[in-house]
Amino acid sequence: MGRSRTQVRSRRLPGNQRQRAKHKRSTLSCIPASLAVLVLAALLSAPTAQAGSRLLATGGVTQIEGAAGGGVSPWAVLAGTASEGEVSTTASITQARVDDYSLAMAGVAGNFHNRLEVSLARQRLDLDTLGGRLEQDILGAKLRLYGDPLYDTWGTWSLGVQRKRMVDGDLAKALGARDTQGTDIYLATSKLWFAAIGGRNLLTNLTLRSTRANQGGLLGFGGDEQSGRSLVVEGSLGLMLTPSWIVGVEYRQKPDNLSVAAESHWRDVYVAHFFNKHVSLTGAWLDLGDIAGLADQQGGYLSLQVAL
């Protein structure tokens, strides 16, 4: 958490200050890290009354692009547990490691009155085998259009956008990407089915996304095979073993725009634990298929979210 925070900060600093910040990183990094541990310890024992009023886990966790959702797909629910007249904020860090790549994500999100979610995330993909690093910033907004996943027959429906901008688009351009920034638009629906399987509640999510992004945007937008938008489907299931433990599967369809870098659909199985309304930890097994010419990328995923 400390490292990525420092990096985000240092990027905003001009020239020489940025260099200085980089040199200081090693010594400074332990301060935010220990601070984070203290904050986490406090949140783990915090009274629930300070959180929003929505039920535990109804805000999902933070998906890889910073929106409230599962691991790879945004859900229709908004971040945290804020309801009418309440505000929640979440911060999360995620680390995924597949065969030839490492992906890190740090993000924050605000939920205003359970109507509007605004999120900011940075992704960093390290090309462990090929060498190099790809980064992008994602500014997201999600508007809840209708309903509640627990109380409404038709669940809840939300419309979201994700504005993505690559930090350095040279590699993406070299692979044939048309652009280094783009905007995803999605419509998502989430619904909780009471006592659906073995007496346990089942959360279902379906997301329809319009996107030009290659590998979520880390390999740019549009390509030589297809330049325009694709309509893709994402879905997930989450079985609530208890009110605080969820296990599930996710699927995310992807466009395939680049001729030199075939792209696969993403799949994962996950387990999430909500310690309380303030802290959740998610683990997953990812199957991301082919990424930038390297086949069959599988590996682990870990994500920590804190919410206020």
Next chain:
Amino acid sequence: MTTSSLIALGASRGAALRHTFLRKTSCPVTLKSFASSMALAIGLSVLGGCANATSPHKVDARHERAITAEAGTEAEVRRGDTTLYTALGGKPVIDDVVNDFLYRIADDERIRHFFVNTDIDHFQVTFATQLCDISNGPCDYQGPSMARAHQHMGLTEVHFNAMVEHLRAALIEQGVSAGPRNQLLGRLARLHDAVMLRQP
């Protein structure tokens, strides 16, 4: 199960609960005549049954019928099937759950004030009857519709969520297992639209 036996059982616990609400709220709770208690019980919970003498708005009435029509059909289908009531643990467990639930409300400053003028004994019995009825138990809830019982209380989603959370916690605390617990919560969740129908 007769109403009088429910009242008899509720009385001893009710005394302790009444004390809790008296202690938690600055306004004194006085036990009035049955009729006025019925009227005062408007200030009641999201999920509870309570009475209100005000006649419903004509405009809302049609909407309300539409909302409750579905629930009515399901009730007919379920008639004679007491599986959920039995799985919950029957009357003893339901009474314990309601009791536990009321203590949680008394501790929650977000919703406590709705109960300031409530006859807790009456509410305890009515709500237990409603839970019994909705879980196909041998009870007949004859209180007002959820829309009427909660109209113009100024309830928001926050209050509804809080009540659901407390009821779930009470069900867990009283040892109701996941299956019947979630089934009951699912049936009660369907009352959301009716409860929130006439909020200002």
